[in-house]
Amino acid sequence: MSTFRNNQGGLTDRSKPLRFRFNGREYSGFSGDTLASALLANGVHLVSRSIKLHRPRGIFGAGAEEPNAILQIGSGNAFDLPNQRATQVELYDGLVAKSVVGWPSPQFDVYGVLQWLKPFLPAGFYYKTFMWPASLWMRYEHFIRRMAGLGISPTEADPDIYDKRFAHCDVLVVGAGPAGLATALAAGRTGARVMLVDEDSRAGGSLLGAPAMIDGKPSEQWIATALAELGAMPHVRVLARATAFGYFDHDLVAVAERITDHLPPGSTNLPRQRLWRVRARRVVVATGAIERSLVFKDNDRPGVMLASAVGTYLNRYGVRCGRRAVVFTNNDSAYRTALDLHAAGIAVAAVIDSRTGPQGAGPDAVRAAGIPLLDSSVVSSTRGRKRLSGVSVMRVSGDAVQQGFETRIDCDLLAISGGWSPAIHLHSHAGGKARWDETTLCFVPGDALQQNVSAGAAAGNFDLAQSLAEGHAAGASTAAACGFGGSPGASPTAAAAAAGSAISPLWLVPSPAPADDARKFVDFQNDTTAADIALAVREGYHSIEHVKRYTALGFGTDQGKTGNINGMAILAKTLGQSIPETGTTTFRPAYTAAAFGALAGADTGALFDPVRVTPMHEWHLQAGALFEIVGQWHRAWYYPHAGEDMHAAVQRECRAVRNGVGLLDYSTLGKIDIRGPDAAEFLERVYTNGWKGLGVHRCRYGVMLGEDGMIFDDGVTTRLGDQHFLMTTTTGGAARVLSHLERWHQTEWPDLKVWMTTVSDQWSTAVIAGPKSRELLSRVCTDIDLAREAFPFMSCREGSVAGIRARVLRVSFTGELSFEIMVPASRGLALFQALEVAGKDLGITPYGTETMHVLRADKGFIIVGQDTDGSMTPQDMGMHWIVGKRCDFIGWRSLSREYSTDPQRKHFVGLLTDDPKAVIPEGAQLLAEPSTVIPAQMVGHVSSSYFSPSVERSIALALVKGGQQRIGEKVHAALADGRFIAATITKPLFYDPAGERQNV
Amino acid sequence: MLLIECPWCGQRAEIEFSCGGEAHIARPADPGSMSDEAWADYLFMRKNTRGLHREQWNHSSGCRRWFNVERDTVTYRINAVYRMGQNAPEASA
Known part of the structure; x- marks a missing residue:
């Protein structure tokens, strides 16, 4: 048993050891571990270097909030996964992981020298320095990206398969923590169709890291009982490892279920992930809350961790994150961590509380345990190189530290808590605004705009007993709103928490020197410091949206889950305004990244776009x-x-x-069967020529226009009976033409008795x-x-x-x-x-x-879409003969618009090259003179061009401005290599002009 | 993704439909009498409504029927669905 793993307790299975490799070294963990918990159990904190300054960084959180432990998983093949949070990667035997920032390793990173250059690398440094000269940016970017390390995507095709499906339910519950479980139980008992999804491999949410008593029994048992009850309800579906990552219009929630990510790659033939598109009548968001960081000098050293994460590693994984801990907080929740560490036999050197005289159960218990409690105090800085070795503590008065009263405490673990931010992401995706709560110092969900409600910590309710009651009530009310009047049963209960002291704002921890702000990190992933935010304000960026983009605050893969609110509060203070005045940023999907594979599902390769082949x-x-x-x-x-x-x-x-x-x-030609007493009348409206006079068993060529007068499609239509026609369309236009016909019939001429159906296949x-x-x-x-x-x-x-x-x-x-x-x-x-x-x-x-x-080019027959491009009238194409005298067909009025009758419009003509062997490339631009003067005066372009064996020479079809008046004139086709091909404009008809060959 | 109630098929996901743009643009009865400008207005000019907007939708991967939808372009809420030829609901917002 390693020094950092307890011999008992927690939810890992000590009978199933698993081997894994990290940065080339072999380690072992247990079934039930995450990669992060297994690394910590082996005493590994340092896992990466920061992206810009290459400062050593350690595991900071225990879940989706993790900013530092972003690792490459895999052994260098097509199964590799870049940018994975070690805190959410479940350990399997043979797992291989490595750091992506830090060369050759995070331990010995040659770019580490950058951290000493921080004074010269403020926010905007790269924009200001490397954008000039612009021509060199591409070269700089190459090196900057290599230094930064962004993970390595495999270049091979993804060997995994994916699945995607719809699901419908009455109540979708997101989050299987105490509030979510209570919701699902209440709604499920009424008979409502319930889906309960949770991103974790186990249900329980916060209870996994902070066990409690519920309904008189340990929470672990209560969770098992609740899952058993839900499992017995056939109308309830519970999904683990399933992240609701986006809330879209009309209560559509996208859920990515990770089916095999916790197994060795290629070890099953199951889909790797499944995308559930859940359409719910009501959604209960019970996604909990995310603990915030604290912003003090050198707060980013490995060994500085969120207090709740320290508690989770201890209680869930039996992992001790250090030997000697200090706890630093501005609120009551971290006292639980101090007490849990103490109970596990880990020395707690001190609890540092920025508040004055904190009261309540937590502080009382800490004092009773003999843990030194320093109130009105802050951690002003930390020591250590690749691992924390100690902290400096100073007393505060107001917003400043008291100089000369610095205490140094040796420790290898600093558990910090800056308060909690409800995970309001899904509420925000659904269009709801956030409301600042002055008591709990966090954004809580405002009015919901869709059929969603929030419950428990996600609603800003951090008390377990109240969360259970709120979840139960949400389950009962949403089920009732869906028409389920059954009994929701009794609400689970827990002991009410004793009153404590309120959280006190501590957005930017004071320290003796203003220059310290350049080492107070707000966003670990982007190395954004308090000084960067102040700089942004000095440079004129005052809107949070601008400051975010200038400093990259919240732009990492963690989207600033632990740091954004601190950054916003620091901005508010710099601007001398309140946090609500500064505003929150709008959360957008995805809550955590969704795999492209899951979004695509099985719609890849040949299934991405169906291939149609003929029976031949x-x-x-x-x-x-x-x-x-x-x-x-x-x-x-x-x-x-x-x-x-x-x-x-x-x-x-x-x-x-x-x-x-x-x-x-x-x-492949499109074929539409058209019948009805008004079929001929209908054709006369959609084609430019007459159809009523067409005899049975006769065929006629027709051109179809859009209402704008431009050629839309063409083809031959045959009269099979008095009220029966068979229309053919271009191959590519078949579906478009049927839609066009149906639309005009249904929306403009529903009185016409005509029916049409596709018979192409x-x-x-x-x-x-x-x-x-x-x-x-x-x-x-x-x-x-x-x-x-x-x-x-x-x-x-x-x-x-x-x-x-x-x-x-x-x-x-x-x-x-x-x-x-x-x-x-x-x-x-x-x-x-x-x-x-x-x-x-x-x-x-x-x-x-x-x-x-x-x-067909020999004969000058057009191909719609090749010789026309949606901007050509029949007259442009020299097909005046096909436009009837009637004035009621689609597009008729547009043919007489000033625009359509301009004699300088491009006309369809033929081209004969001076050199009969020279074939002009299709698409070539035509000039009046062989000139390279820019801008070139282009008179047209070539639409079709071939060497025709029928006339044993090169022929081309072209669209030339005023071409019908320019027969016999010379044009010059410009080639890409600078040469020109001279050609004479002709009529677009090169072979058998009298049309005798088809009349034999 | 919107959930659209086809008047013939009931509620279906947006991916089964295609949107045809603004509804209730009557085709002029006598195009020949219209000025170029008036005709261009009919052809090209469309409202860019903020709020309740009436538009044509087609259940293109379903029954292939065209119908009208009154939709709020801010919230994307669908206020009413009605068949071709039926009157639009009374101005409701």
Whole structure:
């Protein structure tokens, strides 16, 4: 048994020793230990160096408030966890931890020299010094960050899995301390659905560190009884290791449950953490309170700890944090620590109380135990290098120390208490303000803005008996508010505390020299001192929000849980105003950091964004296709033969379509089935052209505008019956178009009798295109007359293809004779296979989206989203012909706005390069002259550009200012390398201008 | 995350919905008679209300119905939910 571990008492399991390593040395602890308690049991206090001044720092707290013991957990692999609070890391066998600040170690830190430079490193030092010259900041930053040490994130992918789920309950109780347990019992007994969550591995809260008698039995037994009663209620769920880290709108509380963090990495196949999104009808915040630090000279030495933490290590873990202790306080709570230490046989050299003549049970018991009690006194400074060796005590009168009356006391442990701050974080997340209480000197919850109430210490009620009663009442009232009228049973009881002396303000401990303020630390994690706050005020920062940002007060991973109120009070005093006038800062989620993994849950990798593939996907894979990602779709891009690059493959595929027959998977196109007596009327309102006159089994191309007159989507719509249409949309626009149609129908034209539904996934489409496509189709389709006159261009037939019921559309996106064959999705693959076999001797060639793009560019057919960008009208695109004479379609009025009719708008044109082999990069800017003068006078940009085998030269589509009036003029495309490509503006049509090839 | 009561499906989490912005912007009956300025006002100008704000919401991952919500832009409290075509609640705040 180590010198610092008691042989009995506490909640660790001495029959289960655990080995662990810290900074390369082997230690042992027990099951039930945290990393912090195990280190302290081995006499290790010094765990890190401070971030800026590299001062030695030790374990300070015992829970979420810990500012110093922020360690790297793991042995240098993908499971590593940076920035973990040792006070909340549960020990497991084989745990490896190391410090992140201090090189080569916190014991021998070469940067430790910085602490002697403190007079030259005030708040704002880095801003003032290293921001100039600006060009060097990046270099400075590299070194400053390495010196500071911020933890090391693994570079590998996170090997853990995570889970996330919703939960609903009547009453969510946050915190399983005395108030929370009383709340859960009362609410649960009424039959209300209760969730009780606590960040700790054990229920009990403050009772774990400060046991008491409840209902006449030791609190440990009472907790067990309460958990057993709750466990027997099927409508109650209790979660341990579950931190409610954020309270969001409409009573949604986010809870991160740590499922395997207390086990060796990779030792289970359970999710590491689970994010619970709890929607509660009522929330009881019973999150307790956090003890405050005291601000005196050299208050940051290892061995200086919160009094409540010292009590917790002793009572919960059986760990003695030192051999000879001094207790320093401005309130009654630390007397308990002094008495517990004394009872455990640890020498308590003195209790230093800043108050004059403190009365009550605590001081009486201390005096009775023979512990020296020095009142009207403060610890004015500490001694020791890497560990506390003694303190100086001075008497105070008013706000000053009495010079010449300094007492030196040797000790290796200083337990301090500056009072308590209720953990009002969740109340604040929920929108509630804080109210300053002059009696208890803390911010307590003001009016709640959501369905939350606070109980116990979180509400500023620090008495156990009253906390139990308040928790019970909160449980009863919230359950009743949810309609549960059952009996909440009797409230647990504890003995009422004897009256004591009130807490007395001690925000900044006086000391003999004003220069001492530069070593009185307010925020340990950011090395913010009392002098820094005074400096900020002198430099003109008076708002707490500004002072925080200038001094970094409260900006660490601990968010200033132990120091913020002291800092605010010091600011208030410097400004000569009250604390409420200075204001509190608003707490924002997260209370403690939540793992990104838990927030993502299982929504990572392939599940982050679903991948959509067509029924022919396997066929494409076997044919060697490469894929292009279009929205969520993976579309066959091109099918390279052995030795072919993309250019060669695309040229071959293009020639096959122009000269033989090509096969394209067109299944990804959006398809919307539209029916109803007003279907044609509806189409006339959402498209720019006429639809009522379209014959049954005829197809028509349509362009859809937004109300702003800009092209939104396009596609071919087929009339399948008098009241029945099949609309196609762009692949990427399918969902957007359906939403657009539904919105206009539901919000503007609910009188129209029309119904629409997506059928994109219900139909597979194969396109056969090329002069031999009719021949091919005739081999697999015998019940449709395919003759030119019998099945004219832009019409539709229903029949069977390869024995599959099919809709066949004679439309063309290539300019060639072409058929789109639509079959039920489940038969798409069979259709493709049948066409492949039937077309073998015709040289049938699969082609992908790239070839499709080249072939349509030959014809100047636009691709919405590539040649348009949401700012192009049909007129801009040279499509005046598609805009009907009617004036009631969406976007009509916008087409005549002055803005839309400006002749200098960008127009859709073709470009032919002077050098027929030079292909302009898509996106290239166009200039009137090849000039490098800045700013360049840009006249347009290239939207599509290819080498076209159809015309055996480079072609491009572009948007050029006033382009329709500039046909024949020269423009120059600027390349990234400074060169220019000269080109002539043409009409956007390069191949078969009369359109004869599709009409054969 | 808001809890929104779809008039058809009941209470659902905000992630099932999409917001369509300000409600009760009537589409002009005769756009042809409008000045460019008046038309642009209809097209682009929206209120930036502090307090009770009426907006369109769509249960896009649910029943796909559009409906109206009266929501306080300060507290995010939802004051009323009502169907398309129904009258807005009396000015309540």
